[in-house]
Amino acid sequence: MTARSRTNQLLYQAELLANLPGGDDEHAPSRQMALEEGALALFELALSSLLREVTEHARLPEHRWQVLLSQDGPALAELQRLRDLASQPESWVSWLVTQLERLHSDKGAAQRVTVNPALIALGGQADFRQQLLDNIQAAKREISALRETSLEW
Template sequence: MTSSGRTNQLLYQAELLLAVLAGNDEHAVARRQSAEEGALALLELSLNSALRELTEHARLPRHEWRELLAADASPVAELTQLRSLAAQPESWLGWLLGRLQALHGVDGAARREVASPMTIAVAGQRDLGDELAGCIAEFKATLARLRETSVEW
């Protein structure tokens, strides 16, 4: 399998996990959270795979997103563009990195449902699954543009 094929496969698998129906039994919330956090973990693998793919020409020794997106990392053009995107919290990559930090934290990234009747719903708050689906779509669009630049090398 090629490096771009692996990246595509991981993104597809993340999309498949988001399509898992939670159901309405006593395990529905746990099933939804599992699918969301599983998709998020696959997105992390996808990000590392994409970074490997986009920097093959630079022959970097490591491809961990925490290292390559750090401010003092290698000055590869594709990485510079991604670092700029990551610095914008409202961008798909800024959002994703925040969710990945939460995923590795004690509380995890999946949102818990609060069953208290005293709770006021926040208008406009999207489900994590919906946000992940949007993130995947933007990830794919950015990746397509960066692949074009990378091929030129």
């Protein structure tokens, strides 16, 4: 399998996992959290695969996203483009990095949702699952442009 195929596969699997229903039994909240964090972990693997894919021409010794996306990481156009996105709070890269830091912490990324019928839902607040799916879609759009830049090399 090529790096490109692996990236695509991981994004597809992350979407599949995020779209699975959590169910409606007593284990549903825990199951939903597991699905969300599992999809997020696949999204992290997709990011790592993408970085390997778009930097293969540079033959880098290190491929961890934490190193490649840091401000003192390698000076490559594709990486700088992703660093620039990471500095924009509304971008998929910024969202993903924030969520991955939470995923690797004791807190975790997925949040147990408790529904209180006496409360009015706040408009504009997407649940974690929807945010995950939206950011996967945004990543897929950006990846096409990154691949074009990488192929120029």
